[in-house]
Amino acid sequence: MSPSRIERASRLAKTSAAFVKNAVQRRVNKENYILSDKTENEVILRDGIMSVKYYKPLDTETVTLEGGQTLHVRRRRFAIPLVMVPPLGVFAWIFDLLADRSMIRYFLAHGFEVYLIDWGKPGPEDAGLSLETYTVDWFPKALQAIRQHSGSEEVSLMGYCMGGLLSLLYLGVSKDEKVANLITIASPIDTYKANAFAGPLGRALAWPASLVKNKTGFQLDKLSEQAFHVPGKTLSILFKMTNPLGVAASYVELIRNMADDDYVARYMTMNEWFTNMPDYPGATVQEMTRKMGIYNRFAKGKIRIGDSHVADLSAVKCNLLAFAGDNDKIVSIAGARAIMTVVSSTDKAFHIVPGGHAGVFTGSRAVHTTWNISKDWLQLRSRPIPRPEGQGETGSAGQVA
Template sequence: MTKPHDTAFSSFLKDFAENVGKFHKAANVLAGIRNEDIDVGATPKTLVLRRDKVELFRYEPTAEHTVGTPVLIIYGLIGRYTIADLQSDRSLVRGLLAAGIDLWLIDWGRPGRGERWLTMDDYVDDYIHEAVQRICRATGHDKVTLLGICEGGVFTTCYAALHPEKVKNLVLTVTPIDFHADIDDPSADHGLLNIWTRSLAPEDIDRMVDTLGVIPGEFMGSIFSLMTPMRSLTKYNVDLIDTVGDKDKLMKFLRMEKWLADRPDHPGAAGRQWLKELYQENRLVEGRFALSGRIVDLRAIDVPVLNIFALGDHIIPPTCSKALGGKIGSTDYTEVPLLVGHVGLFVSSKSPGKLTKIIAEWLQARDG
């Protein structure tokens, strides 16, 4: 008679053999894929301006313009803009171009110790301002629409408040405004990054910045991985093996991993402001955040504002983004919550088309 433990062991051997076969298959498939095959941020664009390591690009149009004012995409310093252009069928960039948007982009490049002294003042009042002026000269417009993503949304918000004469519309996606709004959020998992950042001793932040000159990209990458530990543990030995038989899924997986691994260092002085003055001291929403000697007054933003945030966001809690509505001077304020995560807003199989449609229709209604 077969004993139960014999049956269990036989089942284990069978599963083990199947998994070994999958690993061999995965290894063979991956061996045939080159780095250049995993193309992220591949939508054609033209370099218009380079200053230091910062570059301004204009995307090549793919449709007749339906919106007059040019749109400038601004991503943060913590990651790379390529998440908005991950692959052809999951690309906010391609979707907006197809909708007839004149699209521009700032690429911050790869800051190192040489950029250790750059502050948010430099990025907002210097690099962004110069890019806006260049776009205006090139297009004949006196204003631009700003499309900010995550930390880049904070930059664009500050710019709109300090330079309202240069901004036609403001579009924000997964942008933190009230960095302490998560304290009263009933979903504790939404604010893990905020809780961790607030728990840092200010002097430890100073030590890291003074010693390294930057906040290392690898360090921030490890923090984000620790926020979803089970996902981080299983994606290479479960998710990858399960997708290796589907080339489309495999390439999406590899592009995501390429984007995650491509995390530049964050300039030290700007990082000090980001962590201490915003995350810890919450100066922006309290009207105490200053750039270039001027207070960033959110009430000075009186242009149309579209604020899109993710309800499943574990990096920027929805409450931190929603806070913007009651603080600005504009009466034309639109708030759109989407049932996705922070990254899923741009790469989910359902989200890119929806996100593109929301932004394009909103802009066309105000600037068609």
């Protein structure tokens, strides 16, 4: 056999061995491939399954973004901390995915003090968690801990999907004037316009539901919370059904690249988001179905929370930046844009950026669109911490995003 054939055979053998190894190990030792939730942090509050994390300033000089671009770490910090608010039905670590696609690392690199509200992992025993739990109980406790820890009364909120809605509900109930800035990403304000399925269904049910209520007094909240509790596995299937061709195509690519350790790790990390989802608490689903799905209360600007609270969205006056994805099958542009009419903010902006429901938040282009726009917008609305006299700023030159 010629040397060239021997070399090709050797490469093929190594590739085949790597293919088999990754094919087996990704099933047997999946945790070794998951690269999320790696940024150093400390928990500053726990209350039940909810916790609040503080992310320490990066101890590196640079951060590498997807595509190989380098971002120099800004040493001068901003005085107003950034609080990231995840949706329900996913794990909070989606804000801290792969090192080059970690939103938390990106904003740390740009000089922000970053905190994360983690809603935890609800199970069947948590079916009673309601909108009141999240917005009237846990949200104030989280912000109190963050304010005490940071020393700043002012905060900025960044909410993805339902995280944006929870932020709005908190603000509408509390009238918290110390929330300086709010960013919402793909948050469904007008559910009648949110997507081709939920909108028409909600409209169709609104009149019959009102008729039944007026005639009999029956409402969905009379039913058991357990009847509305959605297991994580069901959520995963529903999410994947919004783009079945994309799911199939990504799996084909995985097979083609099974011998590439880095590719498999990246695939497994991203796939964990869509495959391993926590339960969606029944009480919250029950409320959302009635108040958002059927009666479209967010678009109308007022939502009753529990027995004694009303979230008045016209009371929201903080600076607002809102995003929608141009290919989002879950939250349409019109569904997200409605936020511009329900709040009273005078400083507000709306951007349409490339991507589907996940892509607009942390897709391969999000760093140059959603993240970059948010960073520029926040920097103009977040006071820098005064620099000691004679001290220069390290790592401010050469930033690329």
